Amino acid sequence: MAKKKEAQNTQSFAKYVRGFWILFLIGIAAVVLIFSLASWGVFGDMPDHTQLENPNTNLASEIISSDGKTLGKFYFNDNRTPVSYEEFPKHLVEALIATEDARYYGHSGIDGLGTVRALVKLGAGGGASTISQQLAKQLFHGEGSSNIAERIIQKIKEWVIAIRLERQYTKEEIVTQYFNIYDFNNNADGIRSAARIYFGKEPKELSIKESAMLVGMFKNSALYNPRPNRNPVGVKNRRNVVLSQMEKYGYISETVKDSLQKSDLDLNYTPESHREGIATYFRGYLDGYMKEWINENPKPDGSKYNLYNDGLKIYTTIDSRMQTYAEAAVKKHMNKLQSEFFHQNTPERNKTAPFLDLSNDEVEALIERSMKQSERWRHMKYDLKIADKDIRESFQKPTKMTVFSWGGEIDTIMKPIDSMRYYKSFLHTGMMSMNPKTGLVKAWVGGIDFRHFQYDHVKQGKRQVGSTFKPFVYATAIDQLHMSPCDKLPRSQITIEKGKFGNMEPWTPKNASGRYGGEVTLQQGLAGSINTITARLMDKVGPQPVVDLAKKLGIESTIPAVPSIGLGTADISVYEMVGAYAAFANKGVYTKPVMIERIEDKNGTVLFQFTPETRDVLSAESAYVTVKLMEGVTTSGSGTRLRTQGAEKWNKMYQEIITGYPYQFTNPIAGKTGTTQNQSDGWFMGMVPNLVTGVWVGAEDRSVHFKTITYGQGASMALPIWGMYMRSCYEDEDLEISKGDFERPEDLSIAVDCDKYNPDANSDGLDEDEGFPDELDI
Structure with missing residues (x-):
């Protein structure tokens, strides 16, 4: 009986063991089956070998500076x-x-x-x-x-x-x-x-x-x-x-x-966003450039690269250090300049502030035009289909908004129409710096704040260039007539008769100082920006050769072939002016500005490599003589404030707005200031052998400007930005910015040392520089 019971127990235990193993094996089989089914995609798509090898992740395109720093990125959702x-x-x-x-x-x-x-x-x-x-x-x-x-x-x-x-x-x-x-x-x-x-x-x-x-x-x-x-x-x-x-x-x-x-x-x-960080205006330009490049350069399979997802690496010529110095100089000077502008344009001092030279009716018409050109008007009229009357009423309703100020953004409640007038009062700037030998652009500042003012004043904006155009007239005379900086011309008034060069009316330019008579050298004429000397040169060479030279120097903007262009009536961009001036520093060879060195895909394959675009425009001799003329601007003209003696001369008068004094530059610098009619635009173009930089300052509307040339000239508005920027560049010795002389051609036949050529060349004095240089007066 005991044995029988023991046998039954053994059988029962064996049954349980078999049951356990059967369940265990079934469980294992079930797990294996479930995992197999999952692997086969029964429960939904599974990544195959190719997807595992190349996971589909969105990669931002990276903008990289010439010194290896990330300037920013292009992305939609995934940075x-x-x-x-x-x-x-x-x-x-x-x-x-x-x-x-x-x-x-x-x-x-x-x-x-x-x-x-x-x-x-x-x-x-x-x-x-x-x-x-x-x-x-x-x-x-x-x-x-x-x-x-x-x-x-x-x-x-x-x-x-x-x-x-x-x-x-x-x-x-x-x-x-x-x-x-x-x-x-x-x-x-x-x-x-x-x-x-x-x-x-x-x-x-x-x-x-x-x-x-x-x-x-x-x-x-x-x-x-x-x-x-x-x-x-x-x-x-x-x-x-x-x-x-x-x-x-x-x-x-x-x-x-x-x-x-x-x-x-x-x-x-x-x-990190598209509107923050450094080089925001340059990145804005680059966005448009890359979209054009992508349209013209498809992938091998014919599809297009995606700027925001494909992880492109865009190696630019911008130097992050120089870009930082440029933005710091703009911020420091424009803040101070704007403060002075506000001080001079209070309602008590100017009833139509910030506008000058306009009646109340003209101001209202200007605001009306600006209102219709605004994004708010466009959106309400064309997207929302709102009637014009209702749109106008919306501009009169107080609204919560964040507005720009140099002290930081301000959260406020303001009528949109009042905010437009407020923004009209701001002065803007454009600045570009490039190596004249290579064409590599090193710094690009298109405005004062990209979050609030996205219009780029480097390449997009074009303004009258004033006396910064004069070197093109002088260079034409030197190249065609072999004239020397030491040659003398009468400072007296000159009239270019109607129709002589296609001009519709007789043209009699005036000197800003009102002084005429006597003779001055070409060196004195450019240093003092004497309008009648430029007019006499224009009369000798004619406007068409000057236009032809400007075009060869890379200026694509429209320049009418009339005598008045010699005083800077044409609207030209900072980008064009810097490229043109660079040819003077590069022995007469124009090198097209370069912003992108190469583009790579996410795997490092080079998709684009820049090749320099150059052309001979002037002889090395003509270019060098023009440079020597412009050196006179910084040693005895409106650019002397870059020097120690210039700082001493101007410091007391301009201390309230001129930032960065004393600059104390002692090395050779070639340059030219420019000031347009009514002080609407201030320019400074400055060069050393391996760096050319242009700066423009002005308001959106030409009727917004300083009342007097004391504050409104290029030497006050634009030159200080150049001075502070260059001082920072020189302090950074790793940048190796030149302090040496411009290279002199071995076969130079034109006299440039006027003290030896004509000892009393400077005896007449540079009266045009007594606070009133290079005003455009046509």
Whole structure:
């Protein structure tokens, strides 16, 4: 009986064992089947080998300066620029491993121990997702569903993809992809953008505590958002958890952990957007340029590159250091100049402020035109189909808005019509700097603030150039007539008769000082910007050869072949003027300005490489003689304030608006100031052998200007920006900006040393420089 019972027990146990193994095998088979079905795509599309090899992630196109700095990026939603594993500091990777996947190097995509722990504790002890699983989630199926069944299917797919990723990539490559794919919020897509936006650094420069804070964001970048005043306590606590994990797994000592946990976050929040950062106007120009380039240069398969998603690398000629110096000079001087302008245009001093020379009716007509040209009018009339009467009424209703001021943005309530008038009162600027020998543009400042004034005054804007055009007249005379700076001409008035050169009326220009009589050298004529001397040269050579020379020098703007162009009546851009002047410094060879050195795709394949465009325009001798004439402007003309003696002469009179004194330049500088009728435009073109820079200053409307030439001349409005910029460039010795002489041609046959050629050449004095240089008077 006992034996029979024992046999029954044995049979029952065997039955249970068989049942267990059958269930176990069925379970294994079910798991294998489920994973196979998932792998075959039964539960939804799965990435194939090609997709795993090339994950479809949006990459921002990067704008890179000539000195290797990121100027900005082009992107729609993803501000992502990938970096390699070698660019990560060791502690950044250690922080990730310690916090997210401590057994990362011991599994093949799925952490079995972690999974069992999560199942037993129902997730109370933390999740079981490995870094590989999290990457799979980021790359291929995003956030989980709220439906339990769908969540289970997603988790299964996530496991399958994680295993495939482990087979496809090394551990280091997976970590690299994970850091590069993650969205750290605030346009910080990927670790490089996050490091730059939150700390103003490249990833390799991150400290331990900075790395810990960024790794802490992997838990929830929205909750642990380090943006100022969002969640500082929560972000710091989460960072400290990461530091504790690093200490737990032996990556840092307890002493280091304790010290770092007590420290502040030390953020350097630097948002990256299309309207912030440096070189914003240049980036705006580049946006348009790249779109044209993309249309003309398709991919090998015929499709078009996407500027915002394809991760192009655009290597520009802009030097980030010089760009920074240029923007600082603009900000410092324009702030002070604007303050003086406001002071002179209070309602008590000017009833039609900020406009001068206009009646009330003319002011109203100007505002009406500006209103109809505004984006607000366009949107309401053409997009919303609102009647003109109602649009006008909307301009009279107080509205919340943020307006620009040099003291910072102002949140206010203002009528749109009043805000238009307020913005009309601002002075603007355009500035460009380039190497005359190579054509490489080194700095580009298109205005005072890209967020509020997006019109680019470097290439887009064209204004009357005033006396900065005169060197083209002098160069034509030198080239055609072999004239010397030491040659003398009468300063007396001259009339060019009607029709002689196509002019419709007789032309009798006046000198700004009102002084006539006697003779002066060409050197004195240009240094003092004496209008009658320019007119006499124009009478000798005719306007058409001057126009032809300007065109050969790269000026594409319309220049009518009439005598008055010699005093700068033509509207020309800063970009064109800098390119033209550069030919004088480059021995008469015009080199087209270059802004882009090369373009690469995301894999480093070169798609575009610039080739210089040059042409001979003047003989080296004519170019050098013209340069020597312009050197006279900075030694005895309106540009003398660049010198120590010039600073002493002008400092007291202009201290309230002229910034940067004393400049104290002692090296050779060739240049020319320019001031147009009624002081509406102020220019300065300045050159040293390896750098040519042009600056324009003026308001949007020509009726907005200084009342007197004391403040409204180019030497007061534009020259100080050049002076401060160049002083900063010289202080940065790594830039190697020349302080030497312009190269003298070996076969020079034209006399340029007027003291030797004509000892009393300067005895007449430069009366045009007594506070009233180069006024355009036609």
